[in-house]
Amino acid sequence: MAAGFLQAFSSEAEQQSVSVITSDDYARRVEILDDFEQAGISWLWATDADGHLVYLSEKAAENLNKPINELLATPMTALFENDPDNPDEKSDRPFKYHMSRRSKVSDLIVRRVPQTLSPEDRPTWWMISGHPKFDDAGEFQGYRGNAKDVSVLYQRKLEDSRRAEFDALTGLANRHRMNSQLTGMLGAFKSANRSCAIMMLDLDRFKQVNDTMGHPAGDELLRQVAQRMRSVVGDIGEIGRLGGDEFQVIFPDLDDRGKLGEIAGEIVKTISDPYPINGKSATIGTSIGIAIAPYDGIEKDELINSSDLALYAAKNSGRGQFRFYSADLKNEEEERRLLIEDMRDALANEQVELHYQPVVRTDDNIVVGFEALMRWVHPERGAISPAVFIPMAEDLNLINQLGEWALRRACKDALQWPKSVRVSVNVSAVQFANSGFPEVVKNALSDSGLEPDRLELEFTERVFTGDNETIDRTFNILKDLGVRLVLDDFGTGYSSLSYLRSAPFDRIKVDKSFVDTCTQQDKNSTKIIAAIIGLSEALGMETTVEGVEAFDQLNLVCSKGAQYIQGWIYSEAIPIVEIEEKLGSGEFKIEPDGPELYQPDRRTVFRRIGAIHEDHRYDVVMRDLSKSGARFEGILGVPVGTKLVLDLGGGQLVICTVTQSNEAILDAEFETPLVCDGAGRLCTRHRVSPYDLCAAGMPLAALPPGNYPLVQDSSQPTSPPQFMQVAIGGS
Known part of the structure; x- marks a missing residue:
């Protein structure tokens, strides 16, 4: 009992020796406050009724890298603002609104206003809480609150959020973000009767780059594509990579088809320029489908489906172009499906034939050659455009078969012509990439008996995609066979000059796009045509100017030194029967016939x-x-x-x-x-x-x-x- 009494007495004595701090002990309370602030656990801040800082912990000022006297009397909202990238902030009300409500603020994440940062400052995020203070009369006195630096944790959360919404390879928005953006945008726009446009893109010939140069090269190509798209779109739209080689662009408040067409055309041009990758050059293209809300759909899936149909139409019409959605595209897609079924039987059923467009010497209007052009006459649908069925043949892996047939047929037809007349055959990039292509050419010459120098093979810049050594080897084999090589559509790419240096071409063809605009005073097409003709002469090559339709164009290109013309002013492509009739006398002379002035848009x-x-x-x-x-x-x-x-x-x-x-x-x-x-x-x-x-x-x-x-x-x-x-x- 005595022991229990002593223990109780000892505990009571210990309690009496503790120096507690009461509410009246202001000095010791201030000491604790100082200790709390110095520990950096949290900082204190206070404002007056107008929102100016009247108190701020010293450690907080150090965090902001500013002297305390520069911060006091500064409006709190001039230092901090909402972070627009905050993944957790559901409200679109700004920090100023929160402060003006004079209500409680709890754990609000704000960032330091970027304009207040000096070059040596780091971006800073604070978590702020505050309570409004009122006097006995109910008058607002300002805020009293606490804050702490959450920059490290917040930046980590931002990065996690970014990984969830952005493509790791290109840095563009991913499919999830683009879908969320489009859904939210359309919902808001429906209530406000506003417009919204989307572009759907995929890359032409990207798989070929992947297959020939490897997946790392393909990844680098996608990164460069993303950079080029940013340079064109800028801030007027959001770009996303949906996966693989599929991209999407959302344009809020834009329904001007003229402006959208200009952007799409610039994207097509920019993406089509060659890409330097690991010391090699890769060339791709893109097709674009465009849909506009509310005209082409007001729901996300409806609008995306419309842009997809427009994209399919752009690809089916020859690729490297854009199309706007229209209601008849649904019929076009069904038509394409039916054509695909018929394409496989077209050769066997002799529905495909060759027509030949003359190449005319300007001095005497004598035909010196013909370009072989495929024509597909469907028994039910009539003539099918090559811009439709050639890409289709590439997709169906029929282009090698179709190309070999055209080469053999052209050689046999040309054998019946005078020896002074050559024949040109177009070669697709898919054909050229086939390792057996030179053997196909050799067999076509051997079986027909045509002299090799009467055969011209026409290539576009697309053939330069892939390994440079393989390309050079193929060209050398073809030259050893004795055939002539022609670079088609010259001048439309940035690397055309390098192609002339690396490949042994005998002739270059000036692209029709320069001829279309050569008579317009505000264009440089005339100078470009003259430069190309001069360049080809300096390199010992011949030049053919394509697409001449009117006398004003003919007179202009002839004044610049054009020796050979191919265009409707002389003749469109004609069947072999007509050629044999014209060549019966041994010479085929055509007088030019066409309008005096070229009117491109009529x-x-x-x-x-x-x-x-x-x-x-x-x-x-x-x-x-x-x-x-x-x-x-x-x-x-x-x-x-x-x-x-x-x-x-x-x-x-x-x-x-x-x-x-x-x-x-x-x-x-x-x-x-x-x-x-x-x-x-x-x-x-x-x-x-x-x-x-x-x-x-x-x-x-x-x-x-x-x-x-x-x-x-x-x-x-x-x-x-x-x-x-x-x-x-x-x-």
Whole structure:
């Protein structure tokens, strides 16, 4: 009992010896506060009612690398802001909003405003908590709070988040992020009636680079592609790599098809330039499909499907181009599926034949050669464009078989011509990469008996993809056979000069794109044509200028020294029967025949459109269309100077002014020029919803034909029509 008493007494004595700190002991409380701040566990801060810092822990100032006196009296929101990349921040309200609410702030991650950082400062993130302080009268006095540096943990979290949303190889957004971005964007845009465009891309011939140069080279190529796309797209869109060689670009608030076409064209051009990889050169291309919300879809899957169909159409039309989505693309994809089934039997059923386009000497208009061009005449669908079936043959691995047939047929046909006339055969990059290609050429010459120097093999820059030693070896074997080598589409790539140095070409062909623009004063095409002709002469090579269609082009290229011409001004490609008839006398001379002036954007059309005047709609037939105007017929009594709205279909409305009126035939000039749709056709920059037209006051009777369940037919024409509708035959 005595022992228990002594133990209890001892415990009570120990308690009485502890020096506790009460709320009245201000000095010791301040000491603890100092110890807390010096330990760096957390810092304290306080503001006045206007948000200016009135107190900040010394350690906090050291963390910001600023003297305490420079920080005090500074607005808290001038030092810190929300981090837009914060993966955990669900609110889009800025830090200033949180502070202005005068309510509790708990564990809010903010970053130091970048503009306050000096070159030696590091990016800093703080976790801030604070409570508003009010006086007895309820007046706000400012914030009292604590903060701590979470930079290391936060940057680690950012990196983890980035790995989840961005492609590790290219640094572009991944499929998950692009889908999330598109879904959120479309949801917000639907409520605000805003537009959004997406581009879907994949790389042409990327698999060939992977197979011939290895996967590390393929990875490096993808990185370079990503860099080039960033240089074109900039800040106006987000680029993502969906996987493999598939890419996507999202453009918020952009529905201008002219602008989108310019961007797509620049992407195609930029990606098609050669890539330096491990001391070698790789050449690829890209095809692009474009869809625009809300016209081509308002849900994510719908819009992506539309862009996919446009991409397929771009690839099926020859690759290296872009296409906008249109409703008829679904039919095109079904048509392609059916054609693929028929392609395998086309050769066996003798549906494929060769036509020959003459190459003419300008001095005397004598034909010195022919280029063999494949033609597929389908028994049900008629003529199929080579731009459609050649890529299809490559995809189906039929191009070697098709190419060998063309080579053998051309050699046999040329054997019947005078010995002064050569034949040119196009060779695809897939054929050239085949190790057995030189043997195919040798056998075609041997079986036909054609002299080797009468055969010209035409290559584009695509053949230079792959191993340089293999390419040089193949060219040397071909030259040893005695055939002539031709570089086609010269001048369209940055490395054309290096190709001339590395390959023993006998002839180069000036690309048609330079001829198309050579008569335009604001282009350098004339100088380029003259430079190419001069270069070829210096290298001892011949030059053929392709694509000459009008006399102004012919006269210009001849004045620059062109000796050989290939173009419609002399002849299109013709069947072998016509050639044999013309060559019966031993010489084939063609006089040039074509328009005086080349007009690149004028095209003949024949389709029904609508012409809207005031509150009346007339049915007319369009005869000619260009970027700047149209000719159509179907209305009588329209004075020159009359303003009309032409409905070209699919929401394409264009304001025009009548410039000529000859009875029912009218010429009109557009207020805004049309743009190219990527398929050689013309379209308006923007499209207009019928509902928008109705909301703007257009009567239902004047709207394009269709079913409009959301439009109330309350507005009827208020005046009689001023012009007379004339019935036009045809369809």
